[in-house]
Amino acid sequence: MITLSQLTELLGWAAVVNIAYLLLATLTMIFMRGAISSIHSKLLGVDEKELGSLYFKFLSNYKIMTLVFIVAPYIALKIMGH
Secondary structure, eight states: OOOOHHHHHHHHHHHHHHHHHHHHHHHHHHHSHHHHHHHHHHHHHHOHHHHHHHHHHHHHHHHHIIIIIIIIIHHHHHHHHH
């Protein structure tokens, strides 16, 4: 059985990993957009003009899920003192 302190530590590391991935994905989309758009357009058959909004939706949904399911519970457990 997992203790609350172990759960807090797990959520803390999960938050670090997910925020690092979000940062990496955002920076990749900013600085390598042309190459990535070209590859994704060919792979998925989506017009390159549509990919900008799809990337934005992906990044915003990922950020919301990370905040709601990982960061918020971690902060709540830290406030509780675990």
